[in-house]
Amino acid sequence: MNTEIQKRRAGEAAAQHVEVGMVVGLGTGSTAAWFVKALAARGLHDLRCVPTSEKTADLARDLGLTLSTLEDTPRIDLTVDGADEVGPGLALIKGGGAALLREKLVWEASARCIVIADHAKVVPVLGAFPLPIEVVAFGHKTTGNRIADVLADHDIAAPARVRQADRGLVRTDGGNLIYDAACKAIHDPARLADDLKLITGVVEHGLFLDLADLAIIGTDDGVETINP
Numbered sequence: 001m002n003t004e005i006q007k008r009r010a011g012e013a014a015a016q017h018v019e020v021g022m023v024v025g026l027g028t029g030s031t032a033a034w035f036v037k038a039l040a041a042r043g044l045h046d047l048r049c050v051p052t053s054e055k056t057a058d059l060a061r062d063l064g065l066t067l068s069t070l071e072d073t074p075r076i077d078l079t080v081d082g083a084d085e086v087g088p089g090l091a092l093i094k095g096g097g098a099a100l101l102r103e104k105l106v107w108e109a110s111a112r113c114i115v116i117a118d119h120a121k122v123v124p125v126l127g128a129f130p131l132p133i134e135v136v137a138f139g140h141k142t143t144g145n146r147i148a149d150v151l152a153d154h155d156i157a158a159p160a161r162v163r164q165a166d167r168g169l170v171r172t173d174g175g176n177l178i179y180d181a182a183c184k185a186i187h188d189p190a191r192l193a194d195d196l197k198l199i200t201g202v203v204e205h206g207l208f209l210d211l212a213d214l215a216i217i218g219t220d221d222g223v224e225t226i227n228p
């Protein structure tokens with residue numbers, strides 16, 4: 001199994017869904033990067049692209065795509081983005097690259113969303129990938145304790161840990177921190193999503209529920225599609 005080829009196949013297949021003149025949301029991560037490259041290679045006219053991170057903005061700019069912002073183009077025709085896990089009903093975990101807040105803002109502004117991933121990302125139950133939760137830096141340990149309380153209420157014993165990089169705490173493009181919750185199995189994603197949003201200090205979480213309209217999954221033989 002070649003994961004990178006699977007990601008590339010998914011990204012290239014998704015680029016075929018883009019039409020002339022569209023406003024396109026550009027996801028973040030290694031899979032979304034294949035989509036951005038494939039999109040640039042198609043050379044479509046009059047596209048306006050809304051990136052979900054500074055990293056994606058840099059890539060798209062380098063490839064000659066025309067960038068826009070959610071402020072200038074608040075209605076997006078199609079967003080294509082990767083995921084850390086693709087569960088039943090196209091419930092997703094996202095945020096492994098710390099871009100979940102901008103991603104969710106762009107997804108929610110989109111008429112259609114396609115998630116792209118390699119085959120290993122498809123899971124029967126969400127939660128093996130630690131759930132990213134974006135929190136404001138002020139008082140983040142208190143917020144982390146409240147997150148742990150909510151997780152315990154969901155029979156999830158593992159604590160959420162603040163994400164570290166070599167040079168200290170990871171900061172999102174918005175200057176916030178990320179807590180990763182090693183849930184192992186999330187049996188009621190909708191209830192957990194609601195409960196996390198009620199915590200003061202939590203900006204957003206990486207559960208993307210009822211947002212994806214289609215999944216394009218790269219395989220060793222080509223691509224497979226999954227509808228919600």
Ligand SMILES: O=C[C@H](O)[C@H](O)[C@H](O)COP(=O)(O)O
Nearest residue numbers: 029030031082095096097099
């Ligand atoms: O914050 C990052 C995003 O949600 C990514 O789309 C996600 O982590 C998947 O990234 P990759 O395609 O690199 O596995």
